[in-house]
Amino acid sequence: MPHRFAAKTGRAARPGRSTESGAVPPENTPSAVVVGGGISGLIAARDLARAGIRVTVLEATGSFGGCVGRHEVAGIRLDSGAESFATKSTAVPELISELGLSGAVVQPNPAGSWLQLAAADLPAGAQRMPASGILGIPADPRDPDIVRALGRVGAARAALDKVLPVGALQRRESVSLGEVVRSRMGEAVLRRLVTPVVGGVYSADPNVLDVDSVAPGLRAAIAKHGSLAAAVGAIRAAAPAGSAVAGLEGGMGRLAEALTADLEASGVLLLAGTRAEKLSRHNDGWQIRVADGDGDTRELSADAVVVATDGPAAVDLMSGALPELSAYKPSPGPGVALVTLVVDRPELDAMPRGTGVLVDREVEGVDAKALTHATAKWQWLADSTGPGTHVLRLSYGRALSPDDAASEPAHAERADEDLLRQAVADASALLQVSLSAEDVVGADVVRWVGALPSAAVGHSDRVAAVRAAVAEVSGLEAVGAWLAGTGLAAVTADTRTRTAALARALQQV
Numbered sequence: 001m002p003h004r005f006a007a008k009t010g011r012a013a014r015p016g017r018s019t020e021s022g023a024v025p026p027e028n029t030p031s032a033v034v035v036g037g038g039i040s041g042l043i044a045a046r047d048l049a050r051a052g053i054r055v056t057v058l059e060a061t062g063s064f065g066g067c068v069g070r071h072e073v074a075g076i077r078l079d080s081g082a083e084s085f086a087t088k089s090t091a092v093p094e095l096i097s098e099l100g101l102s103g104a105v106v107q108p109n110p111a112g113s114w115l116q117l118a119a120a121d122l123p124a125g126a127q128r129m130p131a132s133g134i135l136g137i138p139a140d141p142r143d144p145d146i147v148r149a150l151g152r153v154g155a156a157r158a159a160l161d162k163v164l165p166v167g168a169l170q171r172r173e174s175v176s177l178g179e180v181v182r183s184r185m186g187e188a189v190l191r192r193l194v195t196p197v198v199g200g201v202y203s204a205d206p207n208v209l210d211v212d213s214v215a216p217g218l219r220a221a222i223a224k225h226g227s228l229a230a231a232v233g234a235i236r237a238a239a240p241a242g243s244a245v246a247g248l249e250g251g252m253g254r255l256a257e258a259l260t261a262d263l264e265a266s267g268v269l270l271l272a273g274t275r276a277e278k279l280s281r282h283n284d285g286w287q288i289r290v291a292d293g294d295g296d297t298r299e300l301s302a303d304a305v306v307v308a309t310d311g312p313a314a315v316d317l318m319s320g321a322l323p324e325l326s327a328y329k330p331s332p333g334p335g336v337a338l339v340t341l342v343v344d345r346p347e348l349d350a351m352p353r354g355t356g357v358l359v360d361r362e363v364e365g366v367d368a369k370a371l372t373h374a375t376a377k378w379q380w381l382a383d384s385t386g387p388g389t390h391v392l393r394l395s396y397g398r399a400l401s402p403d404d405a406a407s408e409p410a411h412a413e414r415a416d417e418d419l420l421r422q423a424v425a426d427a428s429a430l431l432q433v434s435l436s437a438e439d440v441v442g443a444d445v446v447r448w449v450g451a452l453p454s455a456a457v458g459h460s461d462r463v464a465a466v467r468a469a470v471a472e473v474s475g476l477e478a479v480g481a482w483l484a485g486t487g488l489a490a491v492t493a494d495t496r497t498r499t500a501a502l503a504r505a506l507q508q509v
């Protein structure tokens with residue numbers, strides 16, 4: 001394969017696209033505009049169209065799917081954002097089945113991932129990620145793998161969770177995940193187990209994350225079961241057996257593509273390169289000002305609007321009709337850079353670190369917070385690259401508390417060439433295989449800015465306030481990860497519930 005060291009920024013706009021194929025419902029049927037063509041907007045559009053409503057989807061960038069995106073590296077079509085879905089709920093499998101994709105569902109390699117700790121904490125540096133509970137919080141701090149990661153003192157402190165009274169934390173309105181873990185199980189669990197896992201999933205430090213947003217029901221379970229470990233054990237026991245995530249052969253991008261094709265076939269008008277700028281009430285319906293890529297604006301009207309953008313954009317749009325929402329505008333989520341390397345190194349066929357590595361912040365000389373060995377994780381991908389060629393994805397950047405932010409550089413903001421060099425060095429250190437630029441046959445940098453919603457302390461209260469305000473306005477709904485929680489499972493389930501209620505209301509008009 002040719003040597004390529006390209007870099008690009010994600011979400012690049014292609015020229016606008018509109019689709020008017022399929023059977024368009026008659027003029028007198030209710031109409032809806034969906035703002036945002038990410039997965040939540042596409043699902044909302046599908047369910048509204050199936051309820052007989054005329055739907056238009058507006059997407060600001062040149063392509064649909066949002067965080068479920070695609071890119072091509074060294075001639076291989078890869079996911080540029082989400083690459084799996086949680087199987088704890090049936091929401092995504094059901095949608096996949098409706099789209100005729102069930103046969104493409106695949107399980108990741110059960111080898112699992114590794115944990116890279118600072119040498120002072122774990123002399124060997126890396127160990128298999130202990131089979132823990134949720135978000136790295138152990139259900140059993142006496143498990144030998146957990147004791148190894150925590151050290152004897154850390155494990156003894158974690159065990160105190162069993163006897164500490166359940167009190168003050170439960171009464172607090174908003175509390176961070178970090179504070180819950182630290183107060184119940186101590187600093188070692190927080191830093192060595194929870195911080196690497198949470199950094200990989202939410203690109204944020206546990207100290208800034210609202211526990212009720214990222215682990216809904218955890219505080220109630222602590223109160224019920226008397227300790228954090230018991231709460232985690234109970235939540236795990238209630239989850240389906242087997243792998244916690246699954247993927248699609250060919251990549252999760254297929255989900256967005258199948259949804260888009262389905263919408264086209266249903267006569268939904270898909271307008272890419274079209275940004276909604278303003279929403280206003282108009283008679284009994286809505287007027288939406290839109291701008292195309294050239295900045296030309298025009299007005300659309302509809303009986304209903306579903307706002308399916310990121311949080312800050314949604315609040316800006318809805319504040320025209322609901323001025324009180326401005327007070328609940330979330331901050332944009334963390335900036336994240338994903339560096340994908342395609343490397344020709346047969347030693348990696350042995351999968352030295354399973355499906356990848358989660359990295360403790362204290363590890364010296366490594367700036368990545370996580371590495372996914374994609375060809376080890378997904379057999380379909382290994383089959384398509386063939387032996388000796390490997391896809392590695394390293395992620396950079398996370399939301400930190402103000403104190404930590406002052407001490408850690410913003411890695412996600414570094415120049416592409418700098419990140420590519422760092423990624424080669426980090427992959428060498430994490431995989432224990434010395435890689436050089438000559439081994440890299442293709443590379444890409446994709447930046448996701450504000451795409452992972454902020455779930456900062458107080459977020460769950462903000463979400464409740466936004467939902468209460470939106471519920472007061474007829475013909476308005478808001479969906480998406482900033483309200484439902486990060487991840488395809490949460491977004492799919494919530495979008496479908498809310499869209500069904502809107503469709504019923506529109507059918508009654």
Ligand SMILES: Cc1cc2nc3c(=O)[nH]c(=O)nc-3n(C[C@H](O)[C@H](O)[C@H](O)COP(=O)(O)OP(=O)(O)OC[C@H]3O[C@@H](n4cnc5c(N)ncnc54)[C@H](O)[C@@H]3O)c2cc1C
Nearest residue numbers: 036038039040060066067081082083084276480481487488
């Ligand atoms: C790098 C990365 C990896 C991830 N990995 C996973 C994973 O493996 N598994 C998992 O379950 N989840 C994963 N997630 C999370 C998951 O992808 C998201 O929670 C989910 O896709 C969010 O969907 P959404 O529709 O709410 O938002 P988005 O995907 O952000 O879509 C919102 C859309 O609205 C558009 N928009 C914004 N403003 C306007 C406007 N004014 N007018 C018109 N359009 C507008 C945007 O361009 C965007 O396309 C990942 C996320 C990221 C960023």
